[in-house]
Amino acid sequence: MTLEELGYRPDLENYRKSHNLEPFMIGRVASEHRERYHVQSEQGMLECELLGNLRFSAESRSDLPAVGDWVAMSPYDEGKALIHAVLPRYSILERQAVGKFGEKQIIATNIDVGIIVLSVNRDFNINRVERYLTLCHASGIEPMIILTKTDLITQPEVQQLLDRIRTRIPEVPLLAVSNLSGQGIDDLKKHILKGKTYCLLGSSGVGKSSLINSLSGEVRMEIGEISEMIDRGKHVTTHRELIPMVNGGILIDNPGMREVGITDGQSGLESTFGTIYALAGQCKFTDCTHTSEVGCAVLEAVRNGELDEQALENFHKMERENARFTTSIREKHKKDKIMGKMFKEVKAHRKRKKF
Template sequence: MELEDLGYNDTVAQSMAGYNLDGLEPGRVVAEHRERYIVRTAAGEFDAEILGNLRFSAKGREDFPAVGDWVALSIYDSDFAIIHRILPRFSLLSRQAVGQFGEVQIIAANVDCAFLVQAIDRDFSINRFERYLTVCHSSSVSPVIVLTKTDLIDQSKKTELIELVKSRISDVPVIAVSNKTLDGYEDVKKLVERGKSYCMLGSSGVGKSTLLNNLAGKTVMRTDEISNSSNRGRHVTTHRELIVLESGGIVIDNPGMREFGIADSSFGLETAFDNIINFAQECKYNDCTHTNEKGCAVIDAVEKGKIDSDSYENYLKMERERAHFASTVAERRKKGKDLAKTIKSFKKNSMRIAT
């Protein structure tokens, strides 16, 4: 396999040259297993660990490799390598780590486009699409909405759902597919380009792995049978993995994620809810929270039906979530600085006592 099949381009090559990484090989992280990585290079796949200095200098999860990262590594034998540096990323999809306030979980790196996948069953939620869109926009990743399991409904219902999505979300492609009849797959395949990287985001059981298998034309990710009680596929994907399609595209499959917390995505919110932001510019006060202020153009637009009320409530919820995350991060950083000052002062006093 050529490096170009993994997405290697002039930008990655310039990064290798710019960091003076002579003697090291470029490779792309295709899987991660508890800080052990599988990296694919022009010479093949290698189990890899990160260099000790890289580990100890890391300030957060973002400083560790993630699936999709380009890295510079040294190869020691036929199947083992050491990662020396993570090359600059052009995009990074992340969310709040579940149950860890102020922490970030990396979803994938260097992604060009994200397929936002939902099935048309009882878990269908446009609010969830808006949440995914916020993360995509904040990460400079182009989104595409994919509705699956359309063979469960008739054509009129499918058209109704597509129009419902488009009424709240503009300027984002919406594709309806059936994993059973393969209806709509040609529209998805037209979007997949050689050397470009794609990521699938969606809850467990919506058909992401089946979608990937059908795009690949063979089984590359294991799927499970549909549950009779819930009409949903059982959770199978347990880790993130990068797959190179024969057509040339690169797809990262992810475990199902029911929780998708917003992490510092003010720009993403502004883009995902541009209609609300446009009305917000007409508010009487610059610091309007759009909740109960007199002269709020957003509230007025909601009351007049110019802004969808469900979208408005979803925006407020995510804005509160974003603000809470930002304040938690600030608090963690302050505690870290205070601890550093205490340690520095202790060391200084210890030196005085010693002399």
């Protein structure tokens, strides 16, 4: 594959030249395994590790390569190379780190379109879709929604689910597909553009692995057996991976995410819940919380059936979560500043004692 087919852009080449990286090979991180990376290059797939200086100079995990990153590297053995630098990212898809409130976890980088996958059965959850939408909007990534496993229900039932999604989320591209029958797959392929990068987002068992097999034109992913009790496939994806598609696009698969915690995503909330923010401008009070106030245009819209009550509840929940995350970040920065000041004072005191 050429770099352009992998999604390489002119601005990246300009950066490479302006930062004296021309002597190095360029590749794209396809997968990561405990600080060892598989990097796709024009010479093929290389097994890479980080140059020591790059690892030790990193201030946080976000400074290290992630799936989707472009890296500059030098070969040192057959099929192996050292990563010297990470090129600038034009988008970073991230969520709140699981079990680490106030910290972020990178899902993937340099994404053009986030494909949000939900199935017609147990995993149908519009609230969760709005969470993924917020992550995409906050990262400047174009979202698309795919409803899978349509062969499990009748066509009228499929249409009812599509209508429910469109009522809550009217402006995002929405397609219904069946990997079993192939229905809708050709329409989906028309949305896949050469050189663009797409990231699959969704819970375990919604049909992402089957979708990858359909879009890549080969059986690349193992498909978990269907559990009769919960009517969904078992989770089989264990790590993020970059996969070429038949139409020339690049797909990044993700393990199913049980938790989709939003980070500092105020802009993402405003895009996802644009209707609520527009209505808020008509409220009687400028500091209206849209919970119980007289003259609240948002609550009036719910009473009139113009706004879905569940959408408002989900908005309140995510807004509170965003506020807590922002507060945690401020507190963390404050503590880091205090610790940094104490460290400097101790260092200065020890220096004075020497003399």
